[in-house]
Amino acid sequence: MNGGARAEVVVDLDAIAANTAALRERVGRPLMAVVKADGYGHGLVPAARAALAGGADALGVAVLEEALALRAAGVPAPLLAWLHTPGTDYAAALTADVEVSVNAEWALAEVVAAARATGRTAAVHLFADTGLSREGATEAEWPGLVAAAARAQADGDVAVVGLWSHMAYADAPTHPTIGAQVRAFEEAVALARAAGLREARLHLANSAATVALPDTWYDMVRPGIAVYGLDPLGGDPAAHGLRPAMTVRARAALTKRVPAGVGVSYGHTYFPERETTLLLVPVGYADGVPRAAGNRAPVLAAGVHRTIAGRVCMDQFVLDVGDAEVHAGDEVVLWGPGDGGEPTAQDWADAVDTIHYELVTRIGGRFTRRYVGSAGAV
Numbered sequence: 076m077n078g079g080a081r082a083e084v085v086v087d088l089d090a091i092a093a094n095t096a097a098l099r100e101r102v103g104r105p106l107m108a109v110v111k112a113d114g115y116g117h118g119l120v121p122a123a124r125a126a127l128a129g130g131a132d133a134l135g136v137a138v139l140e141e142a143l144a145l146r147a148a149g150v151p152a153p154l155l156a157w158l159h160t161p162g163t164d165y166a167a168a169l170t171a172d173v174e175v176s177v178n179a180e181w182a183l184a185e186v187v188a189a190a191r192a193t194g195r196t197a198a199v200h201l202f203a204d205t206g207l208s209r210e211g212a213t214e215a216e217w218p219g220l221v222a223a224a225a226r227a228q229a230d231g232d233v234a235v236v237g238l239w240s241h242m243a244y245a246d247a248p249t250h251p252t253i254g255a256q257v258r259a260f261e262e263a264v265a266l267a268r269a270a271g272l273r274e275a276r277l278h279l280a281n282s283a284a285t286v287a288l289p290d291t292w293y294d295m296v297r298p299g300i301a302v303y304g305l306d307p308l309g310g311d312p313a314a315h316g317l318r319p320a321m322t323v324r325a326r327a328a329l330t331k332r333v334p335a336g337v338g339v340s341y342g343h344t345y346f347p348e349r350e351t352t353l354l355l356v357p358v359g360y361a362d363g364v365p366r367a368a369g370n371r372a373p374v375l376a377a378g379v380h381r382t383i384a385g386r387v388c389m390d391q392f393v394l395d396v397g398d399a400e401v402h403a404g405d406e407v408v409l410w411g412p413g414d415g416g417e418p419t420a421q422d423w424a425d426a427v428d429t430i431h432y433e434l435v436t437r438i439g440g441r442f443t444r445r446y447v448g449s450a451g452a453v
């Protein structure tokens with residue numbers, strides 16, 4: 076671990092770049108790296124720069140603030156922001172050359188107003204809801220949206236540069252919704268083309284579809300989690316040429332010898348069966364270590380995976396390390412790429428009954444973030 080760091084999240088920029096390159100190579104077409112949610116917990120700007128260094132053609136974020144933060148940091152790449160509420164400052168988006176997604180005619184009207192106010196043409200991606208029932212225009216709303224967008228395009232207020240959708244079940248590559256969503260997407264595209272939106276590029280594939288469903292690749296893929304080296308299908312990322320970019324570790328704050336049968340941590344949900352050494356790890360749920368990890372998740376300490384002993388507290392948790400020779404200051408690893416014997420984010424996800432996405436995006440709090448590798452570093 077670095078110097079005297081108490082707890083750190085180490086992000087391997089070269090892994091992000093190499094993962095991006097591997098995915099880009101696999102699909103052989105443009106790739107939008109998704110860097111929302113602070114680069115899935117890896118750092119918005121460094122993750123974006125590393126993905127671009129690895130060959131990403133564009134960046135995707137959820138909200139406009141994320142896009143503007145990238146621009147403020149001097150990231151010039153094509154950039155799409157897709158989650159907006161009424162009253163969003165589309166003028167700021169247009170001024171910063173940020174492409175925006177549109178779900179509905181009322182949102183298109185706001186974008187058109189911003190285009191007129193700024194004298195710029197808005198680059199928009201029209202979002203079709205093909206079965207996720209989340210963002211996007213429904214089948215009933217789509218004809219009205221594409222007709223309005225075609226008018227706005229003819230007026231020079233918008234350029235429809237994308238037609239897109241998002242998948243519900245790409246992580247289950249044989250699920251029947253996949254074919255249904257592809258058919259719905261192609262019907263939506265045909266309607267848009269018939270309305271005159273001929274230039275727009277098509278994109279549908281998230282990470283799971285990028286690794287598993289070539290029929291969904293269209294003109295561009297849009298992976299997020301795979302860029303950070305985690306397997307969207309829940310298996311071994313190496314099978315897709317990916318390497319996890321995040322390692323989470325901490326130094327022991329204290330060790331102590333205790334007799335058999337002591338109650339450990341709040342609520343005494345753990346009792347060592349024999350005299351043992353307890354090791355105190357100075358990170359807790361306020362730092363993004365799930366409280367549900369108590370008595371469930373594995374941590375590498377003194378060369379062995381140890382299940383967290385008792386409840387995770389706000390700032391700390393305890394490990395039972397038996398008779399291992401350990402000392403305050405020794406390093407423990409919560410998760411990492413796995414090749415140093417440490418658990419992976421997938422191991423934690425399995426133990427805690429969540430997904431690695433949630434773990435990496437929530438880890439933070441008082442961890443220090445440190446970057447290794449040089450991809451995209453300025």
Ligand SMILES: Cc1ncc(COP(=O)(O)O)c(C=O)c1O
Pocket residue numbers: 109157241280281282283297298299300301307
């Ligand atoms: C619209 C959209 N596209 C792409 C992604 C990337 O998904 P994944 O991280 O599964 O690749 C997301 C993330 O949730 C998303 O919301």
